[in-house]
Amino acid sequence: MPKTILHVDMDAFFASVEQMDHPELKGQPVVVGSPPNERGVVAAASYEARKFGIHSAMPSSEAGRRCPHAIFRPVNMHRYAAISARVFKILERFTPLLEPVSIDEAFMDVTGAHALYGDGRAIAEKIRTAIHDEIGLTASVGVATNKFLAKLASDMNKPDGLTVMPSSPAEIRDFLAPLPVGRVWGVGKVTCGLLEKAGIATIGGLQNIPIDRLSAIVGQHSARHLQRLSWGEDARDIELEYEEKSISREHTFPTDCQKRDKLEHVLKDLVDDVGRRLREAGKYATIVHLKLRWQGFQTITRQKQLDSACSDDFRLRTAAQELFDVQKLIKPVRLIGFGVSGLTSMPTEQLSLFEAQTVQAERREKLSRAVDQIRLKFGRDSIGRAGGAKSEEV
The missing domain is CATH 3.30.70.270 (Reverse transcriptase/Diguanylate cyclase domain)
Incomplete structure (x- = not known):
């Protein structure tokens, strides 16, 4: 049924x-x-x-x-x-x-x-x-x-x-065929451009293209997934427990900023907020992201794969700083953002090859959680760095 x-x-x-x-x-x-x-x-x-x-x-x-x-x-x-x-x-x-x-x-x-x-x-x-x-x-x-x-x-x-x-497979395919290929779930601007360049402008074109040709355009895994969707096939079940796939924070400056020290202060605040939300959710991150938006709304993003999943502020700050250090400030910055993804419910052990590292990581996480409790009880500014800048969600 x-x-x-x-x-x-x-x-x-x-x-x-x-x-x-x-x-x-x-x-x-x-x-x-x-x-x-x-x-x-x-x-x-x-x-x-x-x-x-x-x-x-x-x-x-x-x-x-x-x-x-x-x-x-x-x-x-x-x-x-x-x-x-x-x-x-x-x-x-x-x-x-x-x-x-x-x-x-x-x-x-x-x-x-x-x-x-x-x-x-x-x-x-x-x-x-x-x-x-x-x-x-x-x-x-x-x-x-x-x-x-x-x-x-x-x-x-x-x-x-x-x-x-419609419910029958044939009727579903006929219904979908004339729709723009961009209506397929997962076909964003880049993929849509690739498909249209190859002459595939409608879902019908996606339905009928040989799989090997489609694989050459978007890759084998994506090709099979997109073609199944074009036929109206989707085997995903209802997910009863919704989990965040990523956590991020952004700050928009009242006036464009090109001072590295000010940008670093704001970035550290963003990292701390993301770390707190990670710990509240009982999650650990495996990927960190840095986002910068220049004048004119040109946006760049950088990401870094962590050696293992973590949620402590020290490692998140270190990773964020590494991404920021290699980024040239070609223009004044309008917006800065930090985020994490690849969330997991438990820390991985690969990073801690030595027991000392494991103990140190546990201590850092306990310290981060203790800071969370102090800020919750006495306010965000009750503990932290000197000169920290406030952030805001956008």
């Missing part, structure tokens, strides 16, 4: 919450993020604002130029999280097989709920009605036999839409 998978996606979530809380904003172009006269980016845009080409991650200054009469609202994450919790409570009524993707979207396996609530379309309608009536917001829902198709379907009739994918 085929599964019934739903993808529930709240419509312009942050902006819609602002319009709900402030009725005078309904029908107006609302932008959530920094005001246009400050450094920062757009976190969300209402559908009215999107008509002017405004989208998330766009510089707020550009959003202001595109729509001078747009209404800018500051990010209110506490409020959005509270509304999100109410949305997920509604989703949990229909199935325990729920996979949060982000604060405003989730996958659901409702295969076992048909006897109680009807088929996929009926369940999707009930969910949309409950969210609208109980909270006052709209959601778009895709119904399909797997996660890829459900996600694709939820995007098709936004906002406040419901799309049910």
Whole structure:
């Protein structure tokens, strides 16, 4: 029996919450993020604002130029999280097989709920009605036999839409064939450019290309994965325990900065914050990332594979400093960021070939956790380096 998978996606979530809380904003172009006269980016845009080409991650200054009469609202994450919790409570009524993707979207396996609530379309309608009536917001829902198709379907009739994918393999392939190849999950700008250069502009082209030719374009592993998706095949199950795949922090400077000492101070603060979040999550990182954005929004990223997984501030700072030391400051810096990925639930032993190293690593981690507790009790600035600079999330 085929599964019934739903993808529930709240419509312009942050902006819609602002319009709900402030009725005078309904029908107006609302932008959530920094005001246009400050450094920062757009976190969300209402559908009215999107008509002017405004989208998330766009510089707020550009959003202001595109729509001078747009209404800018500051990010209110506490409020959005509270509304999100109410949305997920509604989703949990229909199935325990729920996979949060982000604060405003989730996958659901409702295969076992048909006897109680009807088929996929009926369940999707009930969910949309409950969210609208109980909270006052709209959601778009895709119904399909797997996660890829459900996600694709939820995007098709936004906002406040419901799309049910066909269920037979032949109908699915026919449905997908005329869509742009960029709609396939995992086909980003680079891969899309490679495929289009090879004459593959639609999903249909991806469906029919010989696998050896596709492998020559994107690599063997990616080729098989993308072609299966183009046929509408996706074997991934609902992940009941959502885990962060990476943790990162960024700081945008009020004025562009080219002083290495100031950049290093900010970077160390970012590293400490990422380390704290790692330890709170009980995770260890195996890869560290440095991000720099220059004037003109040119962005570079550098990464380093650690010898073993860790979460202590000393090793994270050392790795971050090594990445920063080899980076030439060709222009003033607008934004600096630090992140970790390759997260694991336990430290690896390969690094600690000698017992002394193991003991030292354990001591550093205990020290980092002790610092976390002091800062939690007495405030962030109660312990740390002299001259540390404050950071901010963007």
